[in-house]
Amino acid sequence: MSRIFLIDLESVSTRYTVEWKWALPEKLRNLGHEVEVISGPEDIPRATTPGAFLNFGGTNIYKSRQVEQVSRLFCEGRISSGDHFIFTDAWHPGIINLKYMSELLQIPVKIHALWHAGSYDPQDFLGRLIGDAPWVRHAEKSFFHAVDHNYFATNFHIEMFMRNLLNDGMETENPWFEEDIHDVLAGKYPKITRCGWPMEYMDAILAPYKDTPKRDLILFPHRIAPEKQVDIFKDLATHLPQYEFVVCQEQNLTKQEYHKLLAQAKIVFSANLQETLGISCYEGCVLDAIPMVPDRLSYKEMYFDVFKYATEMTEDWERYTVHRHKLCYTIIQHMDNYDMRLKLIQQQKESLSERFFTAQGLYDNLN
Numbered sequence: 034m035s036r037i038f039l040i041d042l043e044s045v046s047t048r049y050t051v052e053w054k055w056a057l058p059e060k061l062r063n064l065g066h067e068v069e070v071i072s073g074p075e076d077i078p079r080a081t082t083p084g085a086f087l088n089f090g091g092t093n094i095y096k097s098r099q100v101e102q103v104s105r106l107f108c109e110g111r112i113s114s115g116d117h118f119i120f121t122d123a124w125h126p127g128i129i130n131l132k133y134m135s136e137l138l139q140i141p142v143k144i145h146a147l148w149h150a151g152s153y154d155p156q157d158f159l160g161r162l163i164g165d166a167p168w169v170r171h172a173e174k175s176f177f178h179a180v181d182h183n184y185f186a187t188n189f190h191i192e193m194f195m196r197n198l199l200n201d202g203m204e205t206e207n208p209w210f211e212e213d214i215h216d217v218l219a220g221k222y223p224k225i226t227r228c229g230w231p232m233e234y235m236d237a238i239l240a241p242y243k244d245t246p247k248r249d250l251i252l253f254p255h256r257i258a259p260e261k262q263v264d265i266f267k268d269l270a271t272h273l274p275q276y277e278f279v280v281c282q283e284q285n286l287t288k289q290e291y292h293k294l295l296a297q298a299k300i301v302f303s304a305n306l307q308e309t310l311g312i313s314c315y316e317g318c319v320l321d322a323i324p325m326v327p328d329r330l331s332y333k334e335m336y337f338d339v340f341k342y343a344t345e346m347t348e349d350w351e352r353y354t355v356h357r358h359k360l361c362y363t364i365i366q367h368m369d370n371y372d373m374r375l376k377l378i379q380q381q382k383e384s385l386s387e388r389f390f391t392a393q394g395l396y397d398n399l400n
Contacts, residue, residue, distance in 0.1 A: 034065040034400075037061055043073055054072075056234040096125055103127060107138060112135075117142065123149070148184065152164065156306045185226070185309070195213070230392060236319065242295070247321070250276070254295070260305060261305055267280070276368065318379075325342065
């Protein structure tokens with residue numbers, strides 16, 4: 034089996050990064066690998082930038098300390114040819130530092146990295162605030178080329194990455210492009226792997242909440258950010274007063290309180306304009322909540338038709354106001370037929386678990 038250096042993510046108490054601190058090393062060790070976790074300092078600024086997942090200054094303190102640790106491992110002669118490095122977030126400058134040391138010291142290692150988002154996604158923080166500035170686009174391309182195995186949770190994410198970053202959004206000028214995407218999605222290009230995220234622990238984490246009584250509750254589980262369109266959710270609440278609508282991030286919930294509320298909900302609602310996976314809707318399925326999602330983004334390939342509504346209904350505020358009555362009708366139908374949906378929710382959960390919430394592709398490549 035392999036020796037693995039795991040470059041982890043700083044944990045945020047309300048996010049999956051808390052579980053990844055212990056669950057991913059444990060999973061890899063259970064598979065027989067030798068694992069050393071490379072973490073940053075705990076005393077970094079923790080307050081997240083509004084609408085974001087992390088603190089933009091604190092994350093660089095964290096990553097810089099990780100780079101220092103990896104550099105010292107090379108200086109001390111503790112890195113051997115064939116060792117594996119897993120970056121749990123591909124947007125990490127340490128990838129370049131690692132490649133620099135590996136090649137100049139002639140100690141070939143295998144680099145794995147999980148892509149969550151980047152400037153190539155126009156709805157992501159980097160895409161909105163920085164866009165296609167040459168420095169950020171070339172940085173992301175450099176990360177990609179330095180990594181041996183790049184992991185994406187969905188085909189939607191792979192296609193967006195290839196179109197907007199690797200091909201600079203100019204696929205019409207390259208007639209080979211559609212065929213190239215087809216080959217990548219078929220697994221013929223080992224540098225890119227469609228691989229679910231390592232979240233096999235989710236059933237155990239949510240098990241204590243599974244017998245919670247349901248009520249006519251609809252949750253908005255996403256960040257309050259422009260690409261999540263929380264205003265649509267709040268407007269729906271004014272037109273459907275018979276149901277309880279809750280924006281989770283406005284409640285200042287602990288992770289445990291969030292899971293308890295999720296277990297009480299009958300519907301988890303999304304109008305997202307940006308989503309490369311979508312963990313909260315999966316959590317909803319695990320706890321028997323109906324995932325009500327638009328037929329776009331990663332949702333398109335992940336969810337059964339019964340749980341998807343037409344994408345034009347929430348493409349923007351203007352289109353939403355035209356289609357509001359259809360969304361309201363769909364919500365009422367889900368609520369009135371909740372018990373009849375239960376078997377489908379459970380089947381949906383199993384499909385998601387098998388295809389998108391286990392990192393089997395990563396585990397295979399480590400062998």
